[in-house]
Amino acid sequence: MAQLPILQFEEKIAETVEKSAVDVVIGETGSGKSTQLSQILHRRGYTKSGCIAVTQPRRVAAVSLSRRVAQELNVKLGEEVGYAIRFEDRTSEKTLIKYLTDGVLLRESLSNPELSQYSVIILDEAHERSLNTDILLGLMKRLIKLRASNLKVLITSATLDGEKVSRFFSNCPVLNVPGKLFPVEIQHASEKPKSYLEAALKIAIDIHVREPEGDVLIFMTGQDDIEKFVSKMEERIQNLEEGSCMDAIILPLHGSLPPELQVRVFTPPPPNCRRFIVATNIAETSLTVDGVVYVIDTGFVKQRQYNPSTGMYSLDVVQISKVQATQRAGRAGRTRPGKCYRLYPSVVYKDDFLDATVPEIQRSSLAGSVLYLKSLDLPDIDILRFDFLDAPSSEALEDALKQLYLIDAIDEDGTITSLGRTMAELPLEPSLSRTLLQANEHGCLSEALTVAAMLSAETTLLLGQSKSNEKKRNEKKRKHTPSNLPDGSGWGDHVQLLQIYELWHQTDYDIDWCKENNLQVRGMMFVKDVRKQLSQIMEKIAKGPTDVKTSRKRKEDQDYRALRRALCTGYANQLAERMIHHNGFRTLGFKSQLVQVHPSSALKSDEDGMLPNYVVYHELIATTRPYMRNVCAVEMQWVRPILAKLDKINIAKLSGGISQSHEKVQKENINLPKDDANVADPVDDRESKILAARERFLARRGGKA
DNA sequence: GAGCACTGC
Numbered sequence: 001m002a003q004l005p006i007l008q009f010e011e012k013i014a015e016t017v018e019k020s021a022v023d024v025v026i027g028e029t030g031s032g033k034s035t036q037l038s039q040i041l042h043r044r045g046y047t048k049s050g051c052i053a054v055t056q057p058r059r060v061a062a063v064s065l066s067r068r069v070a071q072e073l074n075v076k077l078g079e080e081v082g083y084a085i086r087f088e089d090r091t092s093e094k095t096l097i098k099y100l101t102d103g104v105l106l107r108e109s110l111s112n113p114e115l116s117q118y119s120v121i122i123l124d125e126a127h128e129r130s131l132n133t134d135i136l137l138g139l140m141k142r143l144i145k146l147r148a149s150n151l152k153v154l155i156t157s158a159t160l161d162g163e164k165v166s167r168f169f170s171n172c173p174v175l176n177v178p179g180k181l182f183p184v185e186i187q188h189a190s191e192k193p194k195s196y197l198e199a200a201l202k203i204a205i206d207i208h209v210r211e212p213e214g215d216v217l218i219f220m221t222g223q224d225d226i227e228k229f230v231s232k233m234e235e236r237i238q239n240l241e242e243g244s245c246m247d248a249i250i251l252p253l254h255g256s257l258p259p260e261l262q263v264r265v266f267t268p269p270p271p272n273c274r275r276f277i278v279a280t281n282i283a284e285t286s287l288t289v290d291g292v293v294y295v296i297d298t299g300f301v302k303q304r305q306y307n308p309s310t311g312m313y314s315l316d317v318v319q320i321s322k323v324q325a326t327q328r329a330g331r332a333g334r335t336r337p338g339k340c341y342r343l344y345p346s347v348v349y350k351d352d353f354l355d356a357t358v359p360e361i362q363r364s365s366l367a368g369s370v371l372y373l374k375s376l377d378l379p380d381i382d383i384l385r386f387d388f389l390d391a392p393s394s395e396a397l398e399d400a401l402k403q404l405y406l407i408d409a410i411d412e413d414g415t416i417t418s419l420g421r422t423m424a425e426l427p428l429e430p431s432l433s434r435t436l437l438q439a440n441e442h443g444c445l446s447e448a449l450t451v452a453a454m455l456s457a458e459t460t461l462l463l464g465q466s467k468s469n470e471k472k473r474n475e476k477k478r479k480h481t482p483s484n485l486p487d488g489s490g491w492g493d494h495v496q497l498l499q500i501y502e503l504w505h506q507t508d509y510d511i512d513w514c515k516e517n518n519l520q521v522r523g524m525m526f527v528k529d530v531r532k533q534l535s536q537i538m539e540k541i542a543k544g545p546t547d548v549k550t551s552r553k554r555k556e557d558q559d560y561r562a563l564r565r566a567l568c569t570g571y572a573n574q575l576a577e578r579m580i581h582h583n584g585f586r587t588l589g590f591k592s593q594l595v596q597v598h599p600s601s602a603l604k605s606d607e608d609g610m611l612p613n614y615v616v617y618h619e620l621i622a623t624t625r626p627y628m629r630n631v632c633a634v635e636m637q638w639v640r641p642i643l644a645k646l647d648k649i650n651i652a653k654l655s656g657g658i659s660q661s662h663e664k665v666q667k668e669n670i671n672l673p674k675d676d677a678n679v680a681d682p683v684d685d686r687e688s689k690i691l692a693a694r695e696r697f698l699a700r701r702g703g704k705a
Numbered sequence: 706g707a708g709c710a711c712t713g714c
Contacts, residue, residue: 058712086714103714130712222710255711280710302710315710360712368714427714456714533714599706623708 004032006040006177013037013175014044021144022153022172026162028179029330033156034061034124035068038097041120041152042073047096049150050119055102057130058286059085066090066099086427087529102132106372109139110424113376120152126165127158127323128285129359129390135369137389141169142378158323161356168389182333184295188346196220196298197229199343204276205236207294207341209245214293214338215275217283219328221302221317226252226278233276246272253279253287259522265289284327288334295332295340297325299348305363308399311574311590314622321357325349359390366392366400367430367573371409374416375424382656383414394655401654403573406589406645407434414654425541426534428452431618435570436534440542444562446549447498449538451563453531454497455618455630457523485517490604492615492632494567495560501527505550568634571616572642576628583611585628587620589646595620598627614639 006013006027016023027033038052046052056062066083075081082091084100091098100108102123109115121140126133140153157165166174193199200218207216220226230250237248253265268291269275277289281301301320306313320328325342332338342349361369370383378386384397404410409420409430416424423433432452439448486503488496500517504524507513514521535548568575576585576595583605587593597603597611605611611633618630 101713103712107714128712132713224708254709256709282711284711286711304710317710530714596706600708621709625707627707 004036005030005180006032006036009175009177010040010043013040016173016175017041017044017152017154020173021148021151022140022155022169024162024166024169024172024174025154025156025177026159026174027156027177028159028181030180030334031177032180033177034065035072037122037154037156038120039069039073042097046120046152048119051095051117052097052120052122053105053115053118054097054099054122054124055105055133055136056099057102057125057128057133059101060286061125062099062101066097069097069099087533102130102136105136106132107427110372110375114146115143115151116147119150120154122154122156124156125285126155127161127356129357129361131360131364131369134359134361134389135372137165137168138387139376141387144169158326158356161323165389181330182335182337184329184333184338184340186329186340186342188342188349189344191345192348193343196300196343197225197232200229200296200298201232201236203296203341203343204233205240208237208248208274208276209240211294211339213246213272213274214336215269215277215289215291216294216296217289217292217331218276218278218296219283219298219301220278220280221298221300222280223252223254223256226254226280229278233278246274248274248276250276250278253277253283253289255280255282262287281324283331284324289331291335292331293336293338295328295338297328297340297342299325299342299344299353303358303363306365306396308365308393308396309591310593310620311365311399311587312593312620312622312626319353321354322349323356325353361388362390362392362396365403366396367403370397370400371404371416371420371424371430374404374410375421377416384655398651398655402589402649402651404430405649405654406573406642407431407570409434410654412648412650412653414656422541426537428456428534431570431574432456433570434572435566436538437542438569439563439566440538440546442562442566443547444566445538445542446547447560447563448566449531449534449548450498450501450550451494451567452534453527454501455494456530457526458497458630487604488602489558489560490602490633491560491564492603493601493618493630494632495563496602497630498560498563501531502550564632564634565638567632568616568638568642571618571632572645574617574620575634575639575642576615576617576631577639578611578613578615583609585611585615588643593620593626595626595628597631598629601629601631603631603633 025033025037038054041052056065062083062085066081067077070077070081073081078090079092079094081097082095084091084098084104086104115121123133123136126137144151144153155165162174166172204216204218218229220229230252233250249269251265253262265277277283283289299320300317301324302315303318304313304315329340332340373383373386384394401410401414404420405412407430408417409423410416419437422437423430426433426436432455436445436448436452439445486496486499488499504513509528511521514524538548539546573589575588577588578585584594584596587595603611613636614634615631616634617628621627621629
């Protein structure tokens with residue numbers, strides 16, 4: 001342990017922390033900050049008055065770091081040193097050093113806003129700027145004022161962002177701890193390549209032919225590019241003259257790869273063999289591959305962004321930031337001096353790249369975060385002026401307020417309601433929390449719990465695919481031989497998810513059943529865990545009796561009315577209306593968008609080929625077109641009060657009084673689109689339009705009404 | 706009639 005650079009700074013760190021309530025620690029990879037800071041402060045007596053918390057953005061990190069520290073201190077994990085992640089709390093009354101995800105710390109602060117059990121809080125990896133870390137940063141700024149005498153806060157960050165964090169905390173001290181990285185020689189391209197794929201291939205082959213042994217890590221944007229690269233690379237390696245260079249293994253690495261294929265990168269290569277690991281940014285932070293000496297950086301990343309005016313997400317390929325470029329290059333210098341080949345000119349890096357990645361808080365829907373902050377009852381009620389390191393746009397905050405108002409979490413003045421308080425207790429998006437509470441009133445809590453849990457794991461549900469060809473074949477097959485899974489009885493995807501889980505429940509959670517039906521076992525187990533957690537919380541917080549048991553009997557002929565009605569209340573902020581003459585929908589409540597039901601949806605059309613008049617959707621996502629993903633049919637009479645409420649929205653009031661002109665702009669955004677002559681009562685207007693259209697249709701056909 | 710970066714309570 002003695003060789004860790006940070007230990008040479010122990011005295012300095014202790015002195016600085018003693019003097020200042022907040023410190024920024026800049027520690028490069030390999031500095032040992034994540035395992036040593038907590039131990040240093042423990043040695044210096046900070047655990048006498050409380051526990052030391054170290055937050056991590058990822059669960060695996062919290063677990064593995066606590067393991068290491070327990071080992072180094074020679075204690076049993078879960079006693080003096082422990083960890084807490086969702087579903088798993090391995091701490092005890094003896095615990096002095098606790099590693100936890102930032103999400104867990106936020107939950108803890110809900111029941112104990114002063115976090116009084118902690119004498120030290122270390123926000124580790126703050127430069128990653130996860131949504132939760134950013135909220136914690138704001139909360140820490142308040143907390144050190146409240147607990148000035150007995151709380152120390154340390155924030156670890158990257159070189160490029162340290163000064164900014166320090167300024168945020170009234171110019172608090174910045175400690176620099178060198179890392180243990182080997183030098184990495186950086187080579188920039190002389191100009192932007194026409195094709196990144198080709199440029200990366202060329203460099204990869206060059207390295208393989210010319211450079212001494214050492215693995216190559218190539219950063220690409222997504223699965224598609226990775227698969228293309230792998231097949232072309234294999235082709236070119238085969239074309240090389242036999243015996244002219246060492247063997248090669250080419251490994252793809254991305255999130256949708258099944259875990260057993262992901263771990264292949266941890267097996268060292270056989271002798272005289274070079275590995276090419278073709279990865280997304282999963283290899284930037286989440287997975288560390290040993291043996292990498294060469295990095296090829298395309299300079300791009302795929303990023304999800306939210307547009308608050310339309311309520312729509314999109315997944316865009318964007319330029320990486322300087323912090324990310326440094327992080328990627330650093331992956332080449334972990335075991336010995338390395339090289340990083342950047343496929344962009346240095347002037348692009350210097351002039352075009354942002355210093356740091358746009359923080360998640362500026363790219364997400366904030367309904368959940370705003371509800372969380374409101375439920376903390378901070379003295380400065382005005383959420384629009386909450387002290388963020390990087391504030392989200394007022395548009396994004398107002399969008400969040402509007403959404404919360406529509407689902408009754410806040411009242412028209414923006415004050416949190418008792419319903420909203422209860423919703424904040426649930427680890428779910430506000431829409432789903434609202435659905436659960438409403439479902440409890442309609443006697444369908446058990447179904448709603450299942451739906452909410454299934455949606456929480458939705459992306460991990462489908463069985464992973466190993467090869468794209470195989471995938472395509474399977475898909476064709478699926479088209480002709482319909483799956484044995486239920487179809488949602490035509491009501492849509494929420495009902496289908498419910499029916500799938502109920503079937504699995506009937507098999508007593510049989511693992512083989514999942515495999516037979518192309519469902520990821522881990523995903524389904526996760527759903528089971530989430531459902532259990534949600535049930536426990538509901539039993540604790542719900543008023544009146546609750547019924548959380550999963551239904552055993554399949555009710556073939558039911559119309560899921562109660563559940564769909566609860567969903568309609570919960571998703572009042574995610575509502576869409578079908579166009580009169582075709583199956584396109586327009587969103588209500590946002591700047592109106594023409595959107596389609598996602599082709600994978602289970603929603604069925606009627607005998608005339610028409611989809612339901614109204615649906616609620618779980619997510620709007622723009623891919624090749626704007627799509628609604630996971631939709632549920634709802635009834636017109638349930639929609640009516642929502643439309644009335646939409647029309648009443650006063651953003652200025654919701655956000656605690658902004659200027660009138662501001663209000664006007666907002667109103668235009670939320671009003672129904674222009675082709676609705678009668679904005680005051682669009683439903684009635686719509687009904688008459690439908691009747692008129694039907695009459696015209698019958699007249700054309702020569703039929704009778 | 707399509708396609709998915711990565712986390713987390």
